[in-house]
Every structure is written in C-alpha cells, then in structure tokens.
Amino acid sequence: MNPRIPVFTDDPGWHGKRLKEAFATRGREAVFISLKDCALNLTNIGHPAVLIPGFEDALPEGVFVRGVPGGTLQQVIARLDILHALKLLGVTVYNDGQAVERTVDKAMTSFLLHLNHVPTPNTWVCESRAQAHELMLRETMAGRTLVIKPLFGSQGQGVRKLEHGMPFPVPMEEHVDGLYYLQSYIDSGEGAWHDHRVFVIHGKAVAAMKRYGSHWVNNVAQGGRCEPIAAEGELATMAEAAASAVDVNYCGVDIIRDSDGKLYVLEVNSIPAWKGLQGVAGFDIAQVLVDDFMAHIHARPTLAIVS
Numbered sequence: 536m537n538p539r540i541p542v543f544t545d546d547p548g549w550h551g552k553r554l555k556e557a558f559a560t561r562g563r564e565a566v567f568i569s570l571k572d573c574a575l576n577l578t579n580i581g582h583p584a585v586l587i588p589g590f591e592d593a594l595p596e597g598v599f600v601r602g603v604p605g606g607t608l609q610q611v612i613a614r615l616d617i618l619h620a621l622k623l624l625g626v627t628v629y630n631d632g633q634a635v636e637r638t639v640d641k642a643m644t645s646f647l648l649h650l651n652h653v654p655t656p657n658t659w660v661c662e663s664r665a666q667a668h669e670l671m672l673r674e675t676m677a678g679r680t681l682v683i684k685p686l687f688g689s690q691g692q693g694v695r696k697l698e699h700g701m702p703f704p705v706p707m708e709e710h711v712d713g714l715y716y717l718q719s720y721i722d723s724g725e726g727a728w729h730d731h732r733v734f735v736i737h738g739k740a741v742a743a744m745k746r747y748g749s750h751w752v753n754n755v756a757q758g759g760r761c762e763p764i765a766a767e768g769e770l771a772t773m774a775e776a777a778a779s780a781v782d783v784n785y786c787g788v789d790i791i792r793d794s795d796g797k798l799y800v801l802e803v804n805s806i807p808a809w810k811g812l813q814g815v816a817g818f819d820i821a822q823v824l825v826d827d828f829m830a831h832i833h834a835r836p837t838l839a840i841v842s
C-alpha cells in the first residue's frame with residue numbers, strides 16, 4: 536500500500552493545508568499535483584496508462600480532486616480524460632470527472648435539478664442573441680428581473696441582474712462569451728440579502744451556514760458574512776436531493792429562500808471551498824472529507840484477473 540495520495544490542485548493554499556493534516560492523521564501523505572502534469576501513455580510497456588508524477592510505477596489507490604485547471608477546450612477535456620481514465624482503471628476518484636463535468640457546467644446542473652424535481656429558478660440557455668433578447672424583453676416588461684451568469688464560473692464573478700430598460704449584453708462581452716445563461720432573479724429581501732451554503736458529504740448534509748451580503752450576491756469571496764445554522768429540515772433535504780441529482784461524493788449546495796419562504800437551489804459546486812463554513816462549523820470538515828474518501832477506497836471492489 537502506497538501511503539501517498541495525490542491531491543489534484545494548482546493552488547493548495549488553506550484547503551490543501553487542512554487536507555494534508557487530515558490525511559496525516561490517517562497515516563497518509565497528501566501530495567499536491569496538477570492535472571496539467573499528468574498524461575496518458577498507451578504503449579503497453581509495463582507502466583500505467585495514466586502517468587501521474589511520482590506514481591510512474593503504479594497508480595495510487597485513490598486521488599482527491601481539489602481543482603481542474605482552466606484552459607482551452609482541448610486542454611480541459613484532456614484533464615477530465617485523466618479523471619475518467621483513472622476511474623476506469625479502478626482508482627477511487629473523489630469527485631470523479633463526471634461529477635465535475637455536471638457541476639462546472641451550470642446548464643447541465645440546472646437541467647439535472649429540473650429533471651429530478653429539485654426546485655431551482657426558471658432557467659434559459661441559448662446561443663441566439665435574438666432569442667435571448669426576446670426573452671429579456673418579455674420577462675423584464677412583465678416586471679420580472681433576470682440574472683445572467685457565465686456558464687463556467689464561481690464565487691459570484693460575472694453575475695449581473697437584467698432589469699427593464701437595461702442594455703442587452705452583447706456576444707463576446709466580458710462573462711457572456713457568445714452564450715446566454717439566464718435565470719429568474721430570486722429576491723431574498725431587499726436590504727437583507729442572504730442565501731445558504733449547505734455542505735453535503737456522502738449524501739448527507741453535514742454543515743450549513745447563512746451568508747449575508749452587502750449586495751444581492753452573497754458569496755464569501757464577494758464579502759459575504761457567515762452565520763452558522765443547523766444542517767437539518769427542509770434545507771438539508773433539498774441539499775441532499777441536489778447532490779443526488781448530480782451524483783457527487785461531496786459538494787457545496789447554494790440555496791436561497793424567497794420573500795414567500797420558498798427554497799430554490801441556485802448551484803451545486805463539486806470543488807467547493809469551505810474556509811468560510813469551517814469558521815462556523817463545530818467539527819473539522821477536512822477530516823470528515825478524508826475519512827469519507829478513505830471509506831470509498833476501502834469499499835472498492837477487487838478486480839478479478841481471469842487467466
């Protein structure tokens with residue numbers, strides 16, 4: 536048994552430090568590796584088909600995914616191919632490539648939530664500027680506000696409201712990039728903007744917080760203030776349903792409550808930060824993640840070799 540566990544990330548930072556400590560507690564060494572440095576080598580000359588720096592002779596039992604670097608479409612697909620290939624070779628991939636694909640793509644996340652009857656805002660995705668413009672006019676002239684988001688993005692970057700009389704976003708404008716991902720704006724209360732982040736591990740909501748913002752985007756990265764709340768009741772049930780809909784090992788689920796008290800899932804993040812949540816949680820989130828990861832390794836089926 537190799538005691539080293541690759542943690543795929545280009546920026547270990549605070550989260551990497553917490554994971555390294557948690558793995559050490561379980562007798563394992565976390566080693567930080569970029570997916571950019573991995574490769575496929577399909578030559579059948581006695582080495583693994585997936586080359587991971589430091590694991591040239593044998594693949595690890597599992598890999599922990601903390602980041603998939605951005606790049607060209609070809610580069611991103613190749614990096615996800617590494618995750619897919621590792622899983623096909625029997626390596627525990629936490630979270631796996633499919634989970635990352637389903638959640639980094641907001642359109643697919645929204646589709647899966649809708650398909651599984653998890654309440655989420657009305658959503659439209661299209662490339663046609665004419666279709667998007669018609670939609671914007673119809674909704675805003677009816678007094679409804681829309682939100683435009685980049686299809687790939689996090690931490691509230693590039694998220695904007697579209698209201699009646701506002702200029703229409705043009706293709707290739709910053710954060711538009713020729714595609715329109717539009718949602719109905721859910722008002723959590725003007726002047727008291729807030730939403731919820733629920734952390735789900737192995738299908739169970741384990742921690743939650745309410746995030747208050749000085750503006751309608753409440754992400755911690757945008758200056759949101761965190762307050763602990765219980766991970767139970769309707770909030771927990773909805774977060775667990777969202778995690779199940781996208782089939783993910785662990786995730787952060789963003790949920791908002793409208794002025795009538797109804798809950799909606801806004802996003803599911805398969806590579807969630809938890810620094811803000813750790814500040815209000817009463818347990819070590821990294822340790823729970825590592826323990827669940829190790830349980831997945833121990834539960835792996837043994838591949839039978841047929842002679």
